[in-house]
């Protein structure tokens with residue numbers, strides 16, 4: 001990216017039949033086909049904004065620019081309006097803060113007092129209570145305990161039939177929500193999980209779609225979910241003892257994690273309403289479940305449908321389970337996260353099933369490859385195009401479009417004894433992709449703060465199921481339970497917005513081994 005004020009060429013416009021209508025319509029209703037038309041850099045108009053879609057490493061690297069030029073905040077204020085249901089006045093408080101997310105304010109913005117540096121303070125909460133090693137571990141420990149309880153409660157030593165995606169949408173979501181937001185939220189709102197998944201389905205439409213008066217349905221779902229998170233906020237503030245020992249506890253039933261408690265406290269102290277705090281809870285629910293449940297489900301589907309892979313994964317994860325001093329079988333987390341095959345499958349599934357258009361607002365005129373990109377334009381970079389790029393990911397016999405469990409393994413020759421020439425080949429996890437070829441968690445300062453927890457949560461959930469159950473594939477089914485004649489594919493309704501769930505469910509038979 002270089003500043004060259006004399007050149008004035010604009011990137012090509014994406015062809016369309018009806019100017020300003022056809023591209024927008026396809027973008028909003030059929031993102032999968034829209035993405036197939038993108039290569040290099042092309043422009044179109046979306047909801048009166050000039051948008052440029054970029055694909056390919058040469059163009060994508062421009063989005064890695066500093067946040068005062070490649071600003072992620074505009075996308076977040078859009079989410080504040082459309083997802084959080086925040087008032088215009090309170091969104092303005094964020095918009096008026098032009099000091100950035102870094103500790104050192106943007107040049108010329110040093111006069112903004114620290115307590116009004118909302119982007120920075122908000123970012124700090126993520127860094128300290130969500131991304132840090134300490135709180136990632138706390139969240140993961142709570143999740144593991146709660147998910148193990150769900151698995152025990154929902155299964156037996158007799159063979160039973162289960163629809164895998166449905167099972168994960170209910171039970172993994174419950175364990176994740178309780179870990180993050182406590183148990184009261186679900187006691188107060190027994191319908192919350194079902195409502196959340198309805199919201200998940202319209203989350204993308206809400207962001208870029210039609211206004212409420214033309215398309216009321218997505219807003220009605222959002223409002224229903226918002227009233228549930230509001231109930232939780234009110235109840236937690238009425239009942240939680242801010243002078244008691246739980247104030248710094250890793251978990252409590254009212255707010256849940258330390259992260260959720262500190263966010264609630266910060267919003268109040270910074271003068272934001274409970275409506276905003278509840279909207280934030282709703283947005284975090286989306287961050288928490290919208291990607292992790294589809295990814296864990298896809299991992300299990302890939303493993304279960306291939307008996308050879310199943311037995312390899314079983315013998316690998318078996319190594320991470322130990323009998324503790326009470327005679328209980330427990331997972332050794334450190335050992336689990338060092339296992340190569342499960343890590344390779346995790347990365348492969350992220351590659352194939354996360355489709356997110358990383359979005360940045362250009363804060364001053366820039367030049368990309370000789371094209372002028374004007375201040376105020378939006379740049380979008382679809383992860384799906386980079387993740388399916390044959391040049392970056394293809395291997396002989398294993399095209400980028402096909403799942404290959406071993407894609408991220410490298411073979412290493414190890415000596416079996418220090419004085420011996422005898423050796424053996426062992427696979428190692430090896431992730432060599434550049435940031436421009438693999439970015440399921442976005443880029444830079446706005447990169448997903450939940451990514452460390454997500455990895456733990458997903459791998460633990462998959463390992464718990466593979467180790468604990470004998471599992472047999474039965475058939476593929478449609479949403480209504482009828483048998484499908486094909487396996488699951490990405491549900492393209494979700495392209496561009498988050499994890500793409502399977503469009504078919506997998507019916508399995510399972511029984512507990514322990």
Ligand code: HEM
Pocket residue numbers: 072076284287288289291292295354356358359440441442443444445446447448449450451453454
């Ligand atoms: C496989 C799992 C996940 C994937 C693929 C994923 C992906 C993403 C992406 C692509 C972004 C936008 C980044 C950008 O604009 O550059 C994001 C943001 C975010 N994610 Fe995740 N995420 C995952 C799991 C989680 C989890 C478990 C949480 C926990 C709460 C979480 C919380 C968030 C939050 C709060 C943001 C917004 C950050 C901000 O305001 O700057 N995510 N995520």
